[in-house]
Amino acid sequence: MKVSVDRDRCCSSGMCVTNAPDIFDQDDDDSLVRLRQTSFQPEQFDVLRLAAELCPGGAIRVVEDGEN
Ligand code: SF4
Incomplete structure (x- = not known):
């Protein structure tokens, strides 16, 4: 599996960080996903x-895996 994040689409909701804090983080400066x-x-x-x-x-x- 491949995972990517598009910071231009992120609205800083923090939902991903709440659900999976070991995988996602929010930038200290702009709160966008990392x-x-x-x-x-x-x-x-x-x-x-x-x-x-x-x-x-x-x-x-x-x-x-197997998808483009
Ligand atoms: S913080 Fe996470 S859940 Fe919220 S918009 Fe950004 S990527 Fe999506």
């Missing part, structure tokens, strides 16, 4: 999918 990790373990996949689904800005992109 990823804490660059690779992910299978046990994190469900929470990553949920974070992408719940993000109000559509800023989190999850690409499953």
Whole structure:
């Protein structure tokens, strides 16, 4: 699985950080999302999918293995 965040779409809601603080963080200066990790373990996949689904800005992109 690959995960990316689009800071131009992030509206700083903090939802992702609330749900997965080990994976997501917010910048101290502008509160925009940052990823804490660059690779992910299978046990994190469900929470990553949920974070992408719940993000109000559509800023989190999850690409499953085998997808483009
Ligand atoms: S849930 Fe989406 S909009 Fe909210 S901080 Fe995370 S990436 Fe940004």
